[in-house]
Amino acid sequence: MGASARNVLFIMADQLRWDHLSCAGHPHLRTPNLDALAARGTRFTEAYVQSGICGPSRMSYYTGRYVSSHGATHNRVPLSVGEVTLGWHLREAGRTLALAGKTHMLPDARGMRRLALDGQHDLKALLDEGWFTLVDRHDGHHAEPDSAYADYLRAQGYDSADPWTDYVISVTDDQGEVRSGWKMRNARFPARVREEHSETAYTTDHAIRFMEQQGDRPWVLHLSYVKPHWPYIAPAPYHAMYGPGQCLPVQRAEEERGPDAHPILRAFQDEEVAQSFQKDEAVATIRPAYQGLIAQLDDHLGRVWSAMERLGRWDDTLVIMCSDHGDYLGDHWLGEKELFHDVVQRVPMILYDPAPEARRGAVEDRFVEAVDIVPTILDALGLPAAPHVVEGRSLLPLLRGERTPWRDAVFSELDWTFRGARRRLGLPTGHHHAWMVRTDRWKYVHWTSGIPPMLHDLHADPQEFSDLGRHPAHEDIRAEMRERLLAWFTGLKRRTTLTWDEAEFRTDRHKAAGVFYGEW
C-alpha cells in the first residue's frame, strides 16, 4: 500500500474476550476509550488468534507466522533461534521495536548454546527478548521479586521482598485480613496495591514516558498489558465497579458435560480451574472483577490517547489494539483458555490508520488473524513485506474499505501435551496437537492421537453447545474442513532462508552459474 505512518503503537491486552467491550455490545461494561479508538478507525468483529494461549498466540503476533511454522507451540516453549521476528524485520530497516510490558518470549537456550550465543554480549540480550528492546518488561502472572516493577513498588513504600505477591495480588478482606489473590474467592476484595501503582498504571506510565522521550524521532512501541489475565485482583475502585447482574450470563449446556460430550472437553472440564469456575459463586465473583480490570485498562488507554493528542501523534501513528486470546470465565463448564470456542479464539481488534484515505468508525466483518499484524506494521511503515516468511496479510486495504480477494476461514492450533488432561487420557509425552478451521458457518477441530474431531454449526448453534464431530450426517462437512486444513498446511511458508526475489533470480539460472547439464 505504501507508507502511511512514522510510528506504530501496538497495544495488546492479555486474556481480553472479544465481547467485553461496550462497542462490541456488552450491555453494562463501559469502555469509552476503546470505543473512541474504534470511532477513529476500524473495529474488526471477526478477529481470531492463532492459538488460544499466551505464548504461541504472541509468537504468531510477533512473527506473522502460524504456530505450525514458528514452532513455539505452548507457553514456555522457546521460539527457535532460527525464527525471524518483527523486531528483526524492523532492525534490518534501521528501526527498533520497543517494549513496555509483557511478551512471554523465552530464549531458545539450547539453540543459543549450539550456536555459542549463550555468553554475555549485547546480541544475547536482544535474542533473549526476540529482538524487542526493553523500555520495561513485565510479564506478570507470577512473582518476580528481582524485577524493575518490584523495585518500583518498594520505592513507593511497599515494604516487601515480594511486593507483587504481597500487594499487587493480595487483598484486604472485609474483616481487615490480608488474603491471597491466588484464591479466586478473594477477587471480590480490592488489591492491596494503590491503583496508580498497579501493573496497568505502571506499564502505561512507561509507555507515555517513552513516547514523550522519543520527541519527533520515529518509534514502534509494543504496549503490552498483563491484564485482565488472572490473578483477577483489581485495585479500588475497580474491584467494586460492577456487580454479578452487570455481567454476561454464563454460557453452558448440560450436553457439554454429558456422557456424549467430546472426551477432550470433558478432560479439560476436570482441570482444577474448570472445576472452580463450575461454581456459580465463582462466576459471580470473577466476572465483576474481570470487568473492573477492563474498565481500569480502558481508563489508562484514555491517558495514552491524551498523551498522543498532546504530542501530535494521532497524525503519524498507526495504532493497533488487540488481545492474545479470551477467557472461558465458566462458559462451557471451563475456566482459563486453550480450547477452540469463540470466547477464547475470537479477540478484540481495533486499528487506527492516520492516512487520510482510511475509514473512520468502520466496522469490518471480514476474517482477520493475529498473523496479519506484522505485515500490517511493515506495510504501514513502507518496509519490505517479507512474503517468504510472513504468513499473514496486511490489513491496510481493509482499513481503507477496499474490495480485495480475502480469506474465508481462520486457523488456530493447540499443543496440549503439557496439560494434565493428556495424562488423564492415558497418553504419553510427545506430540499431541489440534487444529481449528473456522468458516462463517462451521467450526471444525482436528485432533491427533486418535481423538475424534469436533464440529459446530455456528449458524444453528452460535453458542457452540452441540458437537457434531461424530454425527454421521455431517461427514461431508468434516471432509470439506479436512480439505481446507490440508490446503492450509500446503500453504505454510517453509523456505524461509531465501527471499522470493532471490527465488525469481535463481530460476532456470544454472548456466549463468557455470552448470551446463542437459546439452546434447
Added chain:
Amino acid sequence: MGASARNVLFIMADQLRWDHLSCAGHPHLRTPNLDALAARGTRFTEAYVQSGICGPSRMSYYTGRYVSSHGATHNRVPLSVGEVTLGWHLREAGRTLALAGKTHMLPDARGMRRLALDGQHDLKALLDEGWFTLVDRHDGHHAEPDSAYADYLRAQGYDSADPWTDYVISVTDDQGEVRSGWKMRNARFPARVREEHSETAYTTDHAIRFMEQQGDRPWVLHLSYVKPHWPYIAPAPYHAMYGPGQCLPVQRAEEERGPDAHPILRAFQDEEVAQSFQKDEAVATIRPAYQGLIAQLDDHLGRVWSAMERLGRWDDTLVIMCSDHGDYLGDHWLGEKELFHDVVQRVPMILYDPAPEARRGAVEDRFVEAVDIVPTILDALGLPAAPHVVEGRSLLPLLRGERTPWRDAVFSELDWTFRGARRRLGLPTGHHHAWMVRTDRWKYVHWTSGIPPMLHDLHADPQEFSDLGRHPAHEDIRAEMRERLLAWFTGLKRRTTLTWDEAEFRTDRHKAAGVFYGEW
C-alpha cells in the same frame, strides 16, 4: 535397541537409481561389491527419498526430518541456522561427523548475519558445513578451480587453472580432439583424467586414509560420492565397459506426452535436459556411461571393504549405502530428476549391522525413507533418539528381522519454484510445491498453484504411464490419499526447542513453578 557399533560408515552415491545394481536385478550391470554388502546385511527394496533432488534430499538424510520441516526445499536453499543436523547430535554426545565428498550444504548466510555468526571463527566453519568436520569436501558438478581436488590434480601433473573442467569432465574423441563433457553426446569417450585420479578414486582415497588414521579411535564418516551424477563422463576403461544393448530399455509411453498428459509432466518434458534425453541416441550414449560410472564406484567400494577387513572394522562398524535420488535417463520423456516417478524417488539402500543378531543377506520390502538414517545411526551408537526433532525411525529392528508396527506409505516433496517450467506455466515467484504419497498400490501427487493432482495405480501400471489424477472413477482414492497427506502434515515435528522428556516434566507443573491459578 541399544548400541551395536562403535563406528559408522555412511556411504551415499549421487543420482544412483534403485534398479542399477546387479543385486536389484539389473541384467547386465555388475556390482559385485554392492552385492557383497547386501549379502552381509539387509537390502531394502522399497527405500524412498524425501525429495527427488540433491539438496533437500540430503538435508533430510542429514537431519532425519522431512523437507517441510527442515525447509531447505531445493538446491542452494540454505538449511536454516535453527535446524539441527546429525553432526550436532553427534557433537552433543562428544562425537564428530567426518566428511569425505559431497554434502550440498549451503550456509544460512542471512540467518548467520542476523545472529552475528558471519565473522571468522571456528564455529562459523562448522555452521558453514552443517556440523560436518571435513576430511575433504568435494561437491562436484561444477568447476572449483580453488579446491583441494583441483590442487591434487595439478600436483598429479594436470596442468590447468581448472583441471576439473579440462580433464575430469573433458574427453578425447576418436579424432584426438578434446571435447567438453558438458555436451552429453561426448559421454561415449573416456575422460581425460586417469581413473586413479578421478573423483570417485580421490574421495575413496580420503575415506580409506581417514579410517587408517583413526586407528582404534571411534568414528562416524560420511563417504559421499559425486557419481554417477552428470556430467556423465567415465574414465577408461569404464567409459566403454557397457554397450547400449546392456542397458535397461527406456520406459516411456506416447500417452505421457499426449494432449491429456499432466501439465507439469509436459512442462518438464520441455526442459532442455528432457529434450536431449528424448533422442534415442542420447539414451544409447548416456546409459552405458552411467553404468560405467556405477561399475567404477563399485570397484572403489571394493577397496573400502578391503580396508575395513584389514583394519578389523567389519566387527564394529555400521555401514549404510544409499543414494540421494535416481535419474530419469530418458524414462517418461524426461532427463535429470525432481518429479515423482520411482526411477527418481526410489533408491538403493543397503545396511550392514555388525551386531550378532542382525540378519545376513536379507531382503526387506517394508517401506524405508531417507529420514530413517539419522535415527538408525543414533540408535546403533546408543545415543539419545531426539524424537522431538527427528521424524524418521531407526531401522535396527528391521535389520534384525523384528516384527514391529511399521509405516505403509512414504512421502516426498518438490519445490519447483526455481524451474523454468514454472515460468512457462505463467506462475509468479513464490510458493510452488508438491507432495507425493506412495503406498504399495497408489502414488498420489498433490500440487499447489491450482495444478491438478497425479495418481498412478502401481499394481495395474507399474511403469507409471497412466495418470488417473483427473479420472472421475478414482476420486475416492484421491480423497483417501489426501487424508493420508493431512495425517502426515499433522505428524510433523514442530516443537523442536524442547525435548519430550522436558515436555513430560513440565506437564501440569504450574504450581511447582509458583503459579496457582484456578484455586477457588
